[in-house]
Amino acid sequence: MASLLMTPLLPVMASVENPGLLPSPPMGFNNWARFECDLNETLFTETADSMLNRGLLDAGYNRLNLDDCWMQTSRAANGSLQWNSTLFPNGIPWLANYVQERGFHLGIYEDAGNATCGGYPGSFQHEEQDAETFANWGIDYLKLDGCNVYAEDGRPLRDEYHSLYSKWHTILNEMSQPLIFSESAPAYFCTNETDWMRVMDWIPFNGDLARHSDDILVYSGEGSAWESIMANYEFQIQLVRYQQPGYYNDPDFLIPDHPGLTEDEKKSHFALWASFGAPLIISAYIPDLPEEVITFLKNKDLITVDQDPLAEQAALVTRNADFDVLTRSLANGDRLLTVLNRGNKTAKITIPVAQLGLDSGCQYRARDLWTGAVETFKHSVEITLDSHATIVYRITPPRGCTKTTPTGMIFNTASGKCLTASSTVTFKACDAIDSQVWSVSGSGSQLTLSPLSDNSKCLAAKDGSISLVECGTGSGTIWSHFLTGHLKSDDGCLTDSSGASLGSCDQSVAGQIMGLPSGVQLAAGIA
């Protein structure tokens, strides 16, 4: 069997091993999507004041992050970065102090390469000096972008990113007060599934959050803001297994004053990001946000979900032409149900509670996190949703019904196709049917996988092919799931290639990268 060639996944110092630095995803403000390079001191002081007065700080939004274009076009004679003193007449240390006095933290933007995306000096070969400068200015959060990074000696570009971001990780970790480290490296690889995943494989060990995909549409940008949100959502749903306390997948800013979004779309954006346990960084002109927008951004129940200490990311349970159904567990044993109507008209869906990894025989209490209304679910729940709206339920099991099983789609993240237990096991377009919903039992390298359509059957790798057999009746039904996305049996890796097959485990085969339900415990090492 071909072995996987990759950098070992054993971290020396790791953010996921030091979750205390950022125990829950960051919340706050960044100027970029709303103002791009049009930033200055007044914008930041006004924003801090407004976030304080409008209750956003109290709700948890405690960071103000400067994005690109804050600096002068060249370094000082001693090599130091310098702020643009026209934009920041009192200086960045003064601004850090201003926001800190009001209870916020100040964050900053730099770039791992020769220049930032906006053309300002990059940190390449100035890493120690810049880290020290930021700390001296009172900054405790760094978004490190990845424009203008070049590979030397013909080595793969992803190796260059790995070495630059590792260098930063080491420098930051050796500081007495390490800066929170937001890594943009994966965003530079998201057009090639296998390169993207290879970059993702080291990301959680190297920083606290990572921008993994395209920029969310900026205020002045052309195109559909909703499509841009949905594009980043599509990337995010492929990365469930990487997130854990101390590391968060970042699908980019909330843009609640974008004129191209409807009220439902703005609320969906927030509810989906909260369901993911994603960073909630608002890029909007906060003093002018209408009260109803401030109110939903402060939704305590959804923020509690976002900040849940288990840090699971909601994963797809089912998907069809209209609906996405997602679930995850919460630290107190509750289960989340998030439903998005992606379609263009009001539609109805019935969701059996068994699809959520719950027991059909139990009666569950469910709270609608938008309205606060409490309902009971037994067997199934019926939901009617307007186009582009999202509903989120927090489901509390009664005593005796607290067991949940990771349950949901198993899909190839490259093709988006669902593993389907029809007469033969195959990969097909996802259609919200029970034969595409799998319960995953066991942990680590001892997983068994059963379709909801027939839970006496288990997925088996036998005689070089994939089939379903009676559970517990023989070999081939034990699987391991790895951080790399591989689902491996003794005979090889599940592969989506015109149907479901078994292949030699290989990181360069996009058809072997699988998305599984959230809560599946990964096997150590690589496939």
Ligand code: GLA
């Ligand atoms: C990249 C990033 C954006 C923003 C700009 C600044 O495009 O992805 O979030 O930081 O650079 O130039």
